[in-house]
Amino acid sequence: MRSTLLALGLLGAVAAGSAEAQPAAPSEIKIGALYASSGAYASISMPVFDAFKLWVDAVNADGGAEVKAFGKKIPIKLIAYDDQSSTATAATLYNQLITQDHVDLLIADSGSVLTSVAVPIAKEHKQFLFDVSGTGAAFFTDDNPYIALMADPVSTIWPHYISDFLADEGAKAGIKTVAILYSTNDFTGTQAAALKGFFERDGKVKVIYYQGVPTTTSNYTVLINNIAALNPDAVLELGYVGNDIAFLRNLQDSGNQFRFVFSIYAGTEKDEIEKNVGVSAMTNIFSYVPASNYDYKPEVGMTQKEFHAAWDKKYPPGSGVAFGGNAIYGYMTGLVVGQTLATAKSLDQMDIHDAVFAQSFKLKTLDGTFELRKDGAQIGEVTPLGQLQAAGKDALNLVAVYPPDLANGKAIIGK
Amino acid sequence: MLIGAIIAGIVFGLYYTLVGLGLNLVFGVMRIVNLAHGDFLMLGGIAAWWLFSSFGLHPLWSAVLVIVVFVLAGLPIYYLVVPRLLRSRDSEMLSLILFFGVSQMIEAVTTIGLGATERSLPPRLLGVGPMILFGTRLPKAWIFSAAASAIAVLLVYLYLYRTRLGTLTRAVMVSRDEALATGIDVNFVSAVAFGISIALAGVAGVFAPFILGSITPNMGVAINITAFAVIVVGTLGNPLGTLLGGIIYGVSLMLMQTYLSSWANLLPNLLLIAVLLVRPEGLLGRTVRRA
Numbered sequence: 001m002r003s004t005l006l007a008l009g010l011l012g013a014v015a016a017g018s019a020e021a022q023p024a025a026p027s028e029i030k031i032g033a034l035y036a037s038s039g040a041y042a043s044i045s046m047p048v049f050d051a052f053k054l055w056v057d058a059v060n061a062d063g064g065a066e067v068k069a070f071g072k073k074i075p076i077k078l079i080a081y082d083d084q085s086s087t088a089t090a091a092t093l094y095n096q097l098i099t100q101d102h103v104d105l106l107i108a109d110s111g112s113v114l115t116s117v118a119v120p121i122a123k124e125h126k127q128f129l130f131d132v133s134g135t136g137a138a139f140f141t142d143d144n145p146y147i148a149l150m151a152d153p154v155s156t157i158w159p160h161y162i163s164d165f166l167a168d169e170g171a172k173a174g175i176k177t178v179a180i181l182y183s184t185n186d187f188t189g190t191q192a193a194a195l196k197g198f199f200e201r202d203g204k205v206k207v208i209y210y211q212g213v214p215t216t217t218s219n220y221t222v223l224i225n226n227i228a229a230l231n232p233d234a235v236l237e238l239g240y241v242g243n244d245i246a247f248l249r250n251l252q253d254s255g256n257q258f259r260f261v262f263s264i265y266a267g268t269e270k271d272e273i274e275k276n277v278g279v280s281a282m283t284n285i286f287s288y289v290p291a292s293n294y295d296y297k298p299e300v301g302m303t304q305k306e307f308h309a310a311w312d313k314k315y316p317p318g319s320g321v322a323f324g325g326n327a328i329y330g331y332m333t334g335l336v337v338g339q340t341l342a343t344a345k346s347l348d349q350m351d352i353h354d355a356v357f358a359q360s361f362k363l364k365t366l367d368g369t370f371e372l373r374k375d376g377a378q379i380g381e382v383t384p385l386g387q388l389q390a391a392g393k394d395a396l397n398l399v400a401v402y403p404p405d406l407a408n409g410k411a412i413i414g415k
Numbered sequence: 416m417l418i419g420a421i422i423a424g425i426v427f428g429l430y431y432t433l434v435g436l437g438l439n440l441v442f443g444v445m446r447i448v449n450l451a452h453g454d455f456l457m458l459g460g461i462a463a464w465w466l467f468s469s470f471g472l473h474p475l476w477s478a479v480l481v482i483v484v485f486v487l488a489g490l491p492i493y494y495l496v497v498p499r500l501l502r503s504r505d506s507e508m509l510s511l512i513l514f515f516g517v518s519q520m521i522e523a524v525t526t527i528g529l530g531a532t533e534r535s536l537p538p539r540l541l542g543v544g545p546m547i548l549f550g551t552r553l554p555k556a557w558i559f560s561a562a563a564s565a566i567a568v569l570l571v572y573l574y575l576y577r578t579r580l581g582t583l584t585r586a587v588m589v590s591r592d593e594a595l596a597t598g599i600d601v602n603f604v605s606a607v608a609f610g611i612s613i614a615l616a617g618v619a620g621v622f623a624p625f626i627l628g629s630i631t632p633n634m635g636v637a638i639n640i641t642a643f644a645v646i647v648v649g650t651l652g653n654p655l656g657t658l659l660g661g662i663i664y665g666v667s668l669m670l671m672q673t674y675l676s677s678w679a680n681l682l683p684n685l686l687l688i689a690v691l692l693v694r695p696e697g698l699l700g701r702t703v704r705r706a
Contacts, residue, residue: 042531246628253554
């Protein structure tokens with residue numbers, strides 16, 4: 001009898017102990033994020049942030065996010081600071097989110113420049129970083145498990161369709177030389193280096209001009225004249241939104257014409273560029289085709305049509321932030337965060353890592369298939385080559401022209 | 416490429432003369448540094464964008480309207496801020512802080528009101544396509560902007576050297592205290608100069624979308640740095656020296672873009688350091704100014 005009581009007592013003590021070891025569910029899940037309301041990167045940051053906020057609001061309206069670690073729905077508290085496009089300010093604020101606010105999940109600001117300072121900070125603090133669109137190849141290394149790229153492929157992958165197209169259809173059309181003009185930052189610098197490597201490897205198109213300019217460059221007239229003096233068949237300009245606006249305007253104003261001209265944001269932020277540059281300066285420009293041009297069938301979250309409608313309802317057209325690829329990236333990040341919370345064993349950062357990587361190749365959203373390389377680089381979402389072709393008098397249509405299996409039109413290469 | 420870069424640099428530099436001219440006028444007359452100068456330029460650009468998108472007003476008409484409105488706006492701003500500033504012990508230093516605050520306020524209010532994204536005017540408004548100048552292809556908008564700048568320099572020259580108010584302005588530039596002692600209404604003369612200064616910034620803003628591609632609320636700081644380099648090179652306090660500073664900046668920038676493009680954004684700082692080390696009074700200065 002005594003031994004039975006002792007056994008029951010021990011069992012009770014163990015049960016009580018294990019009950020104490022189970023952490024109490026928090027009243028809220030703290031997600032830290034940065035955004036740039038002003039400065040050079042505001043145009044790519046605000047759509048991402050607004051879309052992520054849209055996702056948070058929708059989740060909270062539904063009672064909170066499903067958190068597997070606590071077996072219940074918990075509201076999300078979004079702690080967000082404005083870094084004003086300054087890397088110095090961003091570095092301070094990333095530290096603040098981790099060390100002062102003790103956020104459960106950390107979301108980087110949009111773009112490689114403002115993500116570049118988050119990568120070492122997150123790694124040092126062993127805080128997993130949800131990298132929205134910081135695609136610089138240097139961010140992803142085998143010794144850093146605390147990062148995953150959400151919504152854009154790593155920069156080394158982006159441009160391979162450009163080089164493949166030029167080596168294939170371009171070469172058939174007589175394109176033999178190319179000029180590469182890029183802004184010196186992790187995003188476009190990586191793409192430029194990758195492109196140069198692809199062209200040199202394939203040996204079909206010769207790079208005759210390869211120059212970097214500061215990301216702050218707002219005038220390209222002399223650069224365009226210098227390129228024209230070398231008479232390349234193709235010109236690839238790799239910059240941020242402000243760079244592309246200035247380049248395309250200057251190209252039209254200069255009167256120089258090239259057979260193939262590429263700019264990143266002419267397609268990915270078409271509305272924003274068109275507003276500033278005009279239809280005629282964008283006609284027949286090649287660009288990447290963002291996810292917003294495809295109607296992927298999502299298994300998680302809204303379809304693109306539904307998301308666009310939700311966006312327009314929350315941020316009516318003309319209210320300041322345009323719908324585009326970056327809006328999709330912000331919402332897509334929210335979906336990954338939601339799936340992570342719903343599957344992670346705990347909020348320990350390595351468990352977060354495991355939950356994010358477990359979604360690789362399984363998660364299908366309006367942005368395509370989410371697929372991670374083991375170092376955290378995104379390799380699933382593709383960036384087909386597109387071209388802005390005239391669709392009526394004052395309208396442009398972004399037509400995917402390469403690769404053939406994703407194309408919905410034929411490229412027009414200048415004479 | 417060398418000749419093309421030099422010609423483009425001269426034309427581009429004329430625009431930066433317009434950008435720096437007002438900043439230098441204010442420094443010459445009041446010995447204060449208007450760190451909100453670039454933000455007034457941005458407001459000029461926003462005004463041109465708004466006038467075009469709302470009323471279809473051509474930017475050349477907007478430039479005229481901006482001059483009138485900005486001169487009139489400059490007078491009360493001057494009386495509100497500058498006389499108090501000039502009564503302080505170190506007005507030059509305090510002006511940096513005060514106008515930095517004004518700059519931040521203008522940027523913040525514009526961002527809140529209009530958003531942070533780029534705004535521009537259709538390139539066709541100043542003519543699509545190039546003009547050939549000594550064998551160099553230049554956008555027509557550059558020629559318009561350079562012409563506007565040249566006209567502005569000429570008008571400032573005529574104002575300073577051919578009008579009574581200009582003579583009084585030059586008297587204030589030589590010595591504010593002596594001008595006051597001789598009965599000159601120093602505050603009125605300075606207020607007009609301040610109004611002209613921000614009007615010049617506003618006109619430069621009207622042409623900014625054609626030269627810089629677009630307008631954003633945060634562009635003021637970068638404009639200030641460049642404008643400051645231009646006026647230091649050309650001589651602080653000498654409005655007409657700005658012409659030389661602007662052209663040197665423009666030519667240097669185009670040469671940098673041609674031969675060392677990755678480092679082009681270092682140029683304003685390099686010019687500043689070089690001039691301050693070698694000839695601190697500026698290229699047209701006679702003596703080292705007393706700080």
